[in-house]
Amino acid sequence: MANQSELLPRESLLWIFAAQFAALLPQFALLPLWIVCAWAFAVYWRLEVFRGRRDLPGRAVKLLVVALTVGGLALSYGRWFALEPMVALLAVSFTLKNLELVSRRDAFLSLLLAYFVAATLFVYEQTIPYALYGTICVVVITAALAAQLGHFSARPRRALGLSLRLLAQAVPLMLLLFIVMPRLGPLWAVPQNKSGASTGVSDSMTPGDFTRLSKSDKPVLRIAFDGPVPAPEQRYWRGLVYSDFDGRRWSQGFGVDPREGGVVRWSGREQSLPEVGPRYRYRVIQESTNNPWLFAMARPISDTRGVGETSDDRIIKRGPVYSRFAYEVRSWPRETLTDVRELDDFQHRRNLQLPRGGNPRTRAWADEFRASGLDAEEISARVLKFFNRSFTYTLKPPALGVDSIDEFLFGSQQGFCEHFAGSYVFTMRAAGVPARVVAGYQGGEWVDQEEYLLVREYDAHAWAEIWIAGRGWQRVDPTAAVSPERIRDGLQNAAAEEFMADSLLPLHRIGILNRLRLEWDMVNYRWYQAVVSFDxxxxxxxxxxxxxxxxxxxxxxxxxxxxxxxxxxxxxxxxxxGRGRRLPPASRLYQKFCRRMARAGIARRPGEAPRDFARRVRVEKPALAPMVELITAAFEKAAYGEDPAAQKQLRRLLRQWSPGANFMFLKTVGAGRIATGE
The missing domain is CATH 1.20.5 (Single alpha-helices involved in coiled-coils or other helix-helix interfaces)
Structure with a gap:
């Protein structure tokens, strides 16, 4: 049983629950519902104990609760060594600790766990709102610690005031450590949630996928250039290459993704690239996607640790991008390079692959091109001319059936980028030209104030590449043949009437709100550059x-x-x-007198009135009594009677007297002056 002095002050109990709630609130959306309910029930039970209506549970009940919670965690997550179950374990620790919250030591352990839970917020997000909320959590938790000192310390103004003062004193040390502490890698690795839904461009493409992405204005990439900035028509940020087609769905195919055995060069390309010439250097800040692929222009090389290059001119991260990630890239436009290798047999077959049946009209049309003896560029020009003459670019294309290519080319003739890219590549393959679909983003909004390119979700785009002997893979964008303004000016201008038409609050149509949105993104960009990416x-x-x-x-x-x-x-x-408020002059003079008396061996007691002090001096030190009575009388007249002459007399007496020179003092002032108090 804890000593009475170690028992938890009742007034501080609500502070502990407030600190727990503040630390757990952002986690409520991520934790299983039963943990949230269990924490709320534990708080309710402890409050009932505080009111005297219930008793704290016994050891048997506690063991049963521990067994149930461990089983619940096992059933909810199925594994232990991952981020989510570890955060849930901290939350459960809160819950279980509330069942034995009795002493100050219990409160200290509970609040220490609260600091850890508040820190886990930054594993998921490092944005400004999370940083502000994390600061509020630290203030509340520190105030809860201050509230454990006793009754008066639990008052909100006192607890919060002490918390703010302590944290303000720690700010300079925090900034110093932020600058000088070595940036070390983690001493251990906690696996992230691999089952979380991926965002952005997917590893496969079916009609309608990119149309759905066009409804989101979520930022995806922020790109800052060191040197020349490519023209809008060159801003193709490639992330995936689709080579396999099953009649409706385009995908990477087996052996491309490194998770399926795909080859990645983690230490740079084997072939040499020119050190001078038209190339681009840029830094990309990519938002989380839960996928390993990164985005860059063609022929990219990255020296960022954990980033590698693939044989189809892409870069990928060694692990999925679970949080905002920055990487450096150098890109060479293909037309500046001469190291063109021949297409090997496997890649030639892969990029000519088509299903055995389906889309007969497109196959017959392509056979006409093949029979006429046209080369790859001439066939491409014929197909693009067909697109330019008859097709419409729209964000609301009609649904397509089994023979989706035939229905699009010779039926609806209305589509989005994935319709044009997919049908173009199918036609080129049917005509005997190796071709593939490339997915990523195109364009972006230039931010003048910070000089970076902001790419949003609605900039998602699909285009094509065809193999030309002696020149290698060449980019062809069928969408540009139908809607060149999409490539030059962006989706917002190309589809002005349809763009974000389903949004509840179309910010792009309200100038002030759109400007505020851009300003907020610039603030986030500065925050990431200055704080989060401070490596x-x-x-x-x-x-x-x-x-x-x-x-x-x-x-x-x-x-x-x-x-x-x-x-x-x-x-x-x-x-x-610590000196408190400034005292009146008479009181300061009297305190000076009291300090001298203390040095003489007789100290004034706390709360002792001046007249009582003088009487005690007469009993204990009769030789000092006349002087003490004279000074006491002068002080009372100056302090209570507000007599300026008495204050001057008090100052003069203290200047002339000290306890060791008491005899000389009496001889100087004279017995008559002491008696009259002049």
Missing amino acids: SDKQQNLLKKLLGEVSPLRLAAFIAVPVALALIGILLWLWFS
């Missing part, structure tokens, strides 16, 4: 700017000087704040 390279560059040369001695001085100044500032603040 070891940026740290070294900053330290070189501040110190000139990063040496152990300079680094130690850089740490020691701010810490010393901070400690001196804290000491000065404590000194002046």
Whole structure:
């Protein structure tokens, strides 16, 4: 049983529950419903114990509850070594700790868990709203710790005030550690949720997929260039290549994805690329997709750790992109390169593959091209001319049946980018030309203030590539033949009437709101550049700017000087704040007198009135009594009677007297003056 002094103050109980609620609130949407209900029930039970209506559960009940919660976690997640079950385990720890929340030690452990749960917020997101909410959580949890000191400390104003003062004192040290602490990799790896839904461009494409993406304005890529910026017609951000077609669905095919044995070069390309010439250098910040593929222009190379290049001119990450990820890229436009390799037999067959049957009209049309002896470029020009003459670009294409290519080319003739790219590649393959579909994003909105390109979900795009002997893979965009403004000006201008027509609040149509949305994205961009992506390279560059040369001695001085100044500032603040409000002059003079008496061996007791103090001096130190009575009388007249002359007399007496010189003082002032109090 805990000592009475160690028992949990009742007034602080609500603070503990408030801290738990603040830390768990963002997790409620991610945790199983039974954990949320269990936590709420545990809080209710503990409040009933506080009111005297119930008793704390016994050991047998606690063991049963632990067994049930462990079983519930096993059934809910099916595994232990992953992020979600570990966060859930912390939440369950909250719940179980509430059943034995008795002493200050129990409260300390519970609030320590709250700090950890609040920190798990940043595993999922590192955005500004999450950072602000995380700060609020820390303030509330620290206030809950302060509330454990006793009755008066649990008052909201006092607890929050102490919490804010403590955290304000910690801010300089936090900033210093943020700058100088080495950026180390994690000491352990916690697997993320691999079953979470992927976002953005998928690993397969069917009619209507990209149409659905056009309804979202969620940011996907932010691209900053070091040097020239490509023209809008060159901004093709490739992420996937579809080579297999089953009659309706385009996919990568087996052996392309590295998770299925695809070949990836993690240490750069084997073939040499020119060091000079028309190339692009840029930094991409990609939002989470739960997929490994990244987006870049053709012929990309990345020196970012964990990023590799594939044989079909793509780059991928070693693991899925579970959170915002930044990577550096260099790209060479294909027309500047001369290292064209022949298409091997396997790739030739793969990029001519078609289902055995289906779409007979398209096959017959392609056979006419093959029989006429046209080369690949001439066939492509004929198909694009057909698109340009008869087709309509729309965000609301009609549904297609089994022979989707025939129905689109010779029936509806209305479609989105995936319709044009898929039907073009089918026709080229049927005509004997190796071709493939490429998926990614095209275009983007240029942000002048920060000089970066903002690519949103509705910029998702599909285009085609055909193999031309001696030149290799060449990009062909059938959509450009139908709607060139889509490539030049973006989807918003190409489909102005249909664009985001189903949105409840079409921000793009309201100038002020659209501007605010762009400003908010710029704030997020600065936040990520300055805080979230502050890696070891940026740290070294900053330290070189501040110190000139990063040496152990300079680094130690850089740490020691701010810490010393901070400690001196804290000491000065404590000194002046501890002195309280400034006392009236008469009271300050009397305190000076009391300090002298304490040095003489008789100290004034706390709460002792001046007249009572004088009487005690007469009993304990009769030799000092006349002087004490004179000073006490002068103080009472100055403090309570507001007599300026008495205040001057009090100051003069203290200037002339000290307990050790009491005899000389009496001889100087004279017995008559002491008796009259002049």
